[in-house]
Amino acid sequence: MPKKKSTRKTILKIHKILGLTTGLVVFIVSITGCLWVFKEEIESFYDDHKYVAPQDQEFLVASKIKEQAEKIIPNRTIHGVVYGKQHEAIEVVFYEAEPQIFYQSVFLNPYSGEFIKRIDNDSGFFGFVLKGHLRLWLPDAIGSRVVSYSVLMFLIILVSGLVLWWPRNNKNWKQRLKFDWNTKTRWKRKNFDLHTVVGFYIMSFGLILAFTGCVMAFNWFYFIAYKAAGGDNDPRFVIPESEQVIASTTKSNYEYDRLIPILKNKYKDAHSFELHYPENDTTSILVEVSNSKGLYYNMDYLFFDQYTLEEIETPSIYGKYKNARFADKVIRMNYDIHIGAIGGIVGKIIAFLVSLICASLPVSGILLWYGKQYKNKKKPKGRLIKDFY
Incomplete structure (x- = not known):
């Protein structure tokens, strides 16, 4: 005793x-x-800038979207371009971590490229909330x-x-x-x-x-x-290299302009596609296919040779969701579990109440x-x- x-x-x-x-x-x-x-639920009350009148025509190609967005925010790095449904605006996400965080979005009409709105994702109410949650509003280090x-x-x-x-x-x-x-x-x-x-x-x-x-x-x-x-794959996010390397001076057009129309036809039930332009002449093109609204774990991460558009397999757990094993799925679900999104609105309510009681x-x-x-x-x-x- x-x-x-x-x-x-x-x-x-x-x-x-x-x-x-x-x-x-x-x-x-x-x-x-x-x-x-x-x-997401709160922002849905004031997100009119995310929608446009649907038209019976194709979206602007990725190179034109890039060109238009860089006119609005020049000399900054484009992280990705989000293509949604026919009635949704295209979101171009700019992100730089150094020397200080720069995180902004530009919304464009997907048919004309017309500028709709520019948003600073690192400011405003939820920007303030996230800074408190991640670093107590102190310097990140x-x-x-x-x-x-x-x-x-x-x-x-x-x-x-x-x-x-x-x-x-x-x-x-x-x-x-x-x-x-x-x-x-x-x-x-x-x-x-x-x-x-x-x-x-x-x-x-x-x-x-x-x-x-x-x-x-x-x-x-x-x-x-x-x-x-029980995981035995590479748990890091790995972007493979393009299998062929062609000097940029001999490159007559942007192959990724053809990619989104191809994927839209292949993944008809997808919620959205996020295209990441290749960082240099050797990296592959990354496209994140969102299969469920508000969820991240079951996304398909696809990689394509930037010169031939041949699909490239990745050794990482972040590939096609159907190829993910149990341990891969557990790790990929981590963020959705953390915010309760894995259980839908009921899961979010539980996460809210638990966090409040904590x-x-x-x-x-x-x-x-x-x-x-x-x-x-x-x-x-x-x-x-x-x-x-």
């Missing part, structure tokens, strides 16, 4: 130290996570590390919390599983139950959010998770710690709260 008590005290100490250290970070990351979950390690410690906090929650005897099971409040219940008791009972019920979902967050935050965590799931845990935990550390130890008039731990 003394050994068990000693172990429990050690776990309690770790739980408290990590909780106090990461409390503010977990609170901010959880609240911003709540807001990010419904980004500092903030992203603080968030990453805080989320990792939150995993430990949740596991240690379960150990501390576990009842010492059968009489306390009821107390651990539901609220038992009455008119005599003091605020300390209510706060205690909010931290422990609510924490228990959302712990499994909280572990999923924290785990998927760590997969995105740490390369080593990503590789371990993939290998633990934000309450450091608050109730700090109040619990404060009440024990700094309040005078007078015997309460109501029920005596025995040390939970």
Whole structure:
């Protein structure tokens, strides 16, 4: 028994130290996570710039789209061009990570190339939310590390919390599983139950959010998770080289102009196609085929020789979804699981509620710690709260 008590005290100490250290970070990351979950649904109320009157004609070819977009935002790198349905505008995404993030989109009429709207994706409400979620509005080199390690410690906090929650005897099971409040219940008791009972019920979902967050935050965590799931392919995103290399001076036209019409005919049920222009004379052309609106895991990543349009296979897990194995699918689902999109609107509601409750845990935990550390130890008039731990 003394050994068990000693172990429990050690776990309690770790739980408290990590909780106090990461409390503010977990609170901010959880609240911003709540807001990010419904980004697409909220933005749908003011996204008129994404739609055009459908016409019975082909979209402009990719080279013309590139030319038009570069007139609007010159001397910047085009990350990709998103081709949607007949009634949807074309989105040209500009992205540069260095020396500082430049992330903007230009929306064009797919039939005429007419400019519709320019948006700075790194600003506005959701830009603000994302910066808070990823780096606490601090410089990336500092903030992203603080968030990453805080989320990792939150995993430990949740596991240690379960150990501390576990009842010492059968009489306390009821107390651990539901609220038992009455008119005599003091605020300390209510706060205690909010931290422990609510924490228990959302712990499994909280572990999923924290785990998927760590997969995105740490390369080593990503590789371990993939290998633990039985993966044996290359888990990195690999863009293969074109099989033929032709000097740019002999290149008379842009072969990728023919690519999107071919793929539209082949993937008739696809939601959208995102074309990535080749970075140089040797890289292949990447096209991401979105098969479901709002989901990323089941996308097809296709690679084509930029001179012959011959399809090239990739050794990476990011290829055709039908070729993905179990471990590949698990890793590819990571982001969709993290935001709850994997379960549709119900999954997003669950992710929202879990993230919101996770934000309450450091608050109730700090109040619990404060009440024990700094309040005078007078015997309460109501029920005596025995040390939970």
